[in-house]
Amino acid sequence: MKAATAAAAPAVRTGRRRNRHWLVRYWDLYLMMVPALLFLVVFKYAPMYGVVIAFKDYNLIQGVFGSRWVGLQYFRxxxxxxxxxxxxxxxxxxxxxxxxxxxxxxxxxxxxxxxxxxxxxxxxxxxxxxxxxxxxxxxxxxxxxxxxxxxxxxxxxxxxxxxxxxxxxxxxxxxxxxxxxxxxxxxxxxxxxxxxxxxxxxxxxxxxxxxxxxxxxxxxxxxxxxxxxxxxxxxxxxxxxxxxxxxxxxxxxxxxxxxxxxxxxxxxxxxxxxxxxxxxxxxxxxxxxxxxxxxxxxxxxxxxxxxxxxxxxxxx
CATH class of the missing domain: 1.10.3720.10 (MetI-like)
Structure with a gap:
């Protein structure tokens, strides 16, 4: 087991160096991806927390996490x-x-x-x-x-x-x-x-x-x-x-x-x-x-x- 772990360690380090090499070599392409990724995170993924409103008696004053849970009531x-x-x-x-x-x-x-x-x-x-x-x-x-x-x-x-x-x-x-x-x-x-x-x-x-x-x-x-x-x-x-x-x-x-x-x-x-x-x-x-x-x-x-x-x- 120790021998297998020792043999796998150099391969992992080699893979990490290869990934860093690609990041350095194509840094401009990865930089162009940043605006698109930020758009997805800010406007697509971040608002997904609001889906819990479907299971809550949402109140504007109490907010999303302060509202009372109602389970599947709205679906029914x-x-x-x-x-x-x-x-x-x-x-x-x-x-x-x-x-x-x-x-x-x-x-x-x-x-x-x-x-x-x-x-x-x-x-x-x-x-x-x-x-x-x-x-x-x-x-x-x-x-x-x-x-x-x-x-x-x-x-x-x-x-x-x-x-x-x-x-x-x-x-x-x-x-x-x-x-x-x-x-x-x-x-x-x-x-x-x-x-x-x-x-x-x-x-x-x-x-x-x-x-x-x-x-x-x-x-x-x-x-x-x-x-x-x-x-x-x-x-x-x-x-x-x-x-x-x-x-x-x-x-x-x-x-x-x-x-x-x-x-x-x-x-x-x-x-x-x-x-x-x-x-x-x-x-x-x-x-x-x-x-x-x-x-x-x-x-x-x-x-x-x-x-x-x-x-x-x-x-x-």
Whole structure:
């Protein structure tokens, strides 16, 4: 035993010297990591202590640690609400619709932009498509109200010009979810395409040249070269999207919905905002947030495990 310990000691010292060597050699790269690490610690990890509010009768004067413990009371109250099952269904329905429509859209846009040969036109289209990402949902909600207004909206003006009755888009339970989906896709499609464009630029041009020599057209090159080359990027982004399946877009829904579409548009975040924060029930809102986080973590782990079993790298 002593001999083994003595033999292992030099190896440990060698490993430590090697680590110090890497720190000294790449000190500038590690220094660049410091702001990002500080951001994660200060804004992501440090506030996590507040999760205990979900298990306490939180009082602003007594503070987080001075408030009385109530155990799982708020979780029982949350699941006991008559509207909560409907809220869960709405959240999943809207998230899945956004996933089905909104996730492939950036991939298609990136593939189309990658096929453009006029660089000026390509850059112009890329700029126009990702600019909506920087527009607030408050502004987009106002635009949607003006465009879809039954009395003065341009869409209903066109409908009336063909002799049909105006449609109350934002008050229709059948149409409201689709308005959320397509407005979200329009806002984020250009921003998401940037990642796929970067992945497409990393493909070796010799693969396309060889495919051209073999007589493959552009569609065959996209299907057999471009898509397989960015498959790992698609898988990683899909896994991250699945982890946020219960995030159906709080700000978007809050700005655009109204009482007539609560049955199809009221999601977890907006429901908790109305019921919890509206009555200053901080413990209830924290319990709902913790519930979402746990479910999202479970979904991410399951999806990542499935991806790794299928031969992909996954997120971790």
């Amino acid at each position: 109250e949350l699941f006991a609400f008559d509207e909560f099952p409907q809220v869960i269904r709405n959240t999943l329905a809207i998230s899945l619709m956004k996933l089905i429509v909104g996730f492939p859209a950036p991939i298609v846009l990136a593939l189309l932009l990658n096929e453009l040969r006029l660089n000026k036109f390509k850059r112009s289209v890329q700029t126009v498509t990702y600019l909506p990402h920087f527009i607030s949902w408050v502004v987009i909600g106002g635009i949607a109200v003006d465009v879809l207004s039954p009395s003065s909206g341009i869409v209903n003006k066109a409908i009336q010009a063909f002799g049909f009755e105006p449609i109350f888009f934002l008050s229709s339970e059948k149409l409201f979810r689709w308005i959320l989906v397509f407005s979200d896709t329009w806002k984020e499609v250009g921003w998401g395409a940037i990642i796929y464009l970067a992945a497409l630029l990393g493909i070796n041009d010799e693969l396309f040249q060889a495919a051209t020599v073999d007589g493959a057209g552009r569609m065959r090159q996209i299907w057999h070269i471009s898509l397989p080359s960015i498959r790992s990027t698609i898988i990683v982004l899909l896994l991250l999207r699945i982890g946020h399946l219960l995030d159906a877009g709080f700000e978007q829904v809050l700005v655009m919905y109204n009482t007539t579409v609560y049955d199809v548009a009221d999601i977890i975040d907006t429901y908790v905002f109305r019921v919890g924060l509206g009555t200053m029930q901080f413990g209830l809102t924290t319990a709902a947030g913790l519930f979402k986080s746990v479910i999202g973590c479970v979904l991410l782990v399951l999806a990542n495990t499935l991806a790794r079993r299928m031969g992909e790298d996954g997120v971790y």
